[in-house]
Amino acid sequence: MSNALLEDLEWRGLIAQSTDRKELEQALSKPISLYLGVDPTAPSMHLGNLVVFLVLRRFQLAGHRPIPLVGGATGLVGDPSGKNDERTLNEEKLVAEWVSKMKKQVEKIIDFDDKKTGAVMVNNLDWTKPVSVLDFLRDIGKHFSVNQMLAKDSVANRLATAGISYTEFSYQVLQALDYLELYRRNDCKLQIGGSDQWGNIVAGLDLIRKVEGGTAHALTIPLLAKSDGTKFGKTASGAIWLDATMTSAYEFFQFWLNSDDADMPKLLKVFSMKDRKEIERLIETVNTNPGAREAHRELGREMTSLIHGADMAKKVEEAAKALFGQGEISELDLATLDSALSQLPKTQVKKGDPFPTWVDLLAATGVVDSKSAARRIVKEGGAYLNNKKVESEDFTPSKSDLLHGKYLLLRKGKRDLAAVEVAG
RNA sequence: GGCGGGUUGCCCGAGCGGCCAAUGGGAGGGGACUGUAAAUCCCCCGGCUCUGCCUUCGAAGGUUCAAAUCCUUCACCCGCCA
Numbered sequence A: 001m002s003n004a005l006l007e008d009l010e011w012r013g014l015i016a017q018s019t020d021r022k023e024l025e026q027a028l029s030k031p032i033s034l035y036l037g038v039d040p041t042a043p044s045m046h047l048g049n050l051v052v053f054l055v056l057r058r059f060q061l062a063g064h065r066p067i068p069l070v071g072g073a074t075g076l077v078g079d080p081s082g083k084n085d086e087r088t089l090n091e092e093k094l095v096a097e098w099v100s101k102m103k104k105q106v107e108k109i110i111d112f113d114d115k116k117t118g119a120v121m122v123n124n125l126d127w128t129k130p131v132s133v134l135d136f137l138r139d140i141g142k143h144f145s146v147n148q149m150l151a152k153d154s155v156a157n158r159l160a161t162a163g164i165s166y167t168e169f170s171y172q173v174l175q176a177l178d179y180l181e182l183y184r185r186n187d188c189k190l191q192i193g194g195s196d197q198w199g200n201i202v203a204g205l206d207l208i209r210k211v212e213g214g215t216a217h218a219l220t221i222p223l224l225a226k227s228d229g230t231k232f233g234k235t236a237s238g239a240i241w242l243d244a245t246m247t248s249a250y251e252f253f254q255f256w257l258n259s260d261d262a263d264m265p266k267l268l269k270v271f272s273m274k275d276r277k278e279i280e281r282l283i284e285t286v287n288t289n290p291g292a293r294e295a296h297r298e299l300g301r302e303m304t305s306l307i308h309g310a311d312m313a314k315k316v317e318e319a320a321k322a323l324f325g326q327g328e329i330s331e332l333d334l335a336t337l338d339s340a341l342s343q344l345p346k347t348q349v350k351k352g353d354p355f356p357t358w359v360d361l362l363a364a365t366g367v368v369d370s371k372s373a374a375r376r377i378v379k380e381g382g383a384y385l386n387n388k389k390v391e392s393e394d395f396t397p398s399k400s401d402l403l404h405g406k407y408l409l410l411r412k413g414k415r416d417l418a419a420v421e422v423a424g
Numbered sequence B: 001g002g003c004g005g006g007u008u009g010c011c012c013g014a015g016c017g018g019c020c021a022a023u024g025g026g027a028g029g030g031g032a033c034u035g036u037a038a039a040u041c042c043c044c045c046g047g048c049u050c051u052g053c054c055u056u057c058g059a060a061g062g063u064u065c066a067a068a069u070c071c072u073u074c075a076c077c078c079g080c081c082a
Helices: A004-011 A021-027 A047-061 A092-109 A133-143 A146-151 A153-160 A171-186 A195-212 A249-257 A261-271 A276-288 A294-308 A310-324 A334-341 A358-365 A371-379
Strands: A033-038 A065-070 A188-194 A217-221 A346-350 A383-385 A407-412 A416-423
Touching: A004 A021, A004 A047, A021 A188, A021 A217, A033 A047, A033 A171, A047 A065, A047 A092, A047 A188, A047 A217, A047 A261, A065 A092, A065 A171, A092 A294, A133 A171, A133 A195, A146 A153, A153 A171, A153 A195, A171 A188, A171 A195, A188 A195, A195 A217, A249 A294, A249 A310, A261 A276, A261 A294, A276 A294, A294 A310, A310 A334, A334 A407, A346 A358, A358 A371, A358 A383, A358 A407, A358 A416, A371 A383
Parallel strands: A033 A065, A033 A188, A188 A217, A346 A416
Antiparallel strands: A383 A407, A407 A416
């Protein structure tokens, strides 16, 4: 018999590799517990993390119990998978802080309250920290063959290039220990993760078999790439983060809206929780009426609602509509303008103070990195005040330029907006 | 521990005493065309009080009128040998 969840994941292109398909299908024929780990290597998760957590959510919606794990311990050590160079170790305090931030983000994606499938959050520091070095070497280390450890891609790649420290070399053992621990205490039978995690997951399966004589499963998810082969989820300003202070809700929505048409089928399948029929309909709209960008908008709405809440999603979409609308910007009413500009990076000018020069304003809002860059942009004809091109580098705005006596709308290029507010 | 090679701007990578803010490619930015898309073409791409000045070529010293380029020491990486 086949399994609807696996078939759906397959259709979405979300399966890179798995342990024996038949056995996995059988295991999934009744509700199981499965785990997915994320290491706190930054203050926030990004879109790459979101992909795998959404898969965890898909399992939950199919009736299984998710165990999201934050790597309070593994984050202190550093995963060599997919890394060309040794990581710099982060302070314990910092890692602990990141752990708590990531937990909050996970709570937005996974349901913790459902009676049957409510998730259980765990932190591997809880069981890793108490283990002494000697116990670790005798009880755990004894089950690992260095020969096998060296053969893992993550280690082999590093041995062939930059080398690897004993610390990072040990990473796979820690992750294996996690799986064993969760197998024991939560009856966890499946671990999912990015495809770069295959080696680490398999290490866990081996350990479970050796220590407990038990069987568990593994499933990995392909790492996302854009249609042009470049890394996904990065923009000029860096990665797309889930934390609103790192990537604003407005930027987050804009990311989806500005995605390449060619990427839309893949993005919809990977990110959207909508069913196959609806996704196929949206993909069709990209072909029939690309200019409308219905699929872009719909996906932007769905993702922004998930991460930043439905109210915020609505707000940022409307802000975008107002700011990019065809109409005269000066005709927008104050309430709309207030709301729209609240989503943009903003700088303030004290009422009564003389206006700074145009170049200073651009630099102050952060749409350009330096005053030199600001001048360059004006020279190239890419600077706009209230949607009108600024011609001179020496330009200084005046009172008459203010919208509703209060705002200036600055723009660099087609879509990089910022606001100046005159504050009393 | 010994010998050899390396460390250049966001990344890759030239330069090997003055013509170097530093060739080339990629990434990135602006313009044109569009749909706040892609492809294509053109332009830009250290900073500033911008016809000039200031700070960059692993770090610190030194030689010289003049150093990314030469010398010394230190740090790190990569080979080969022990």
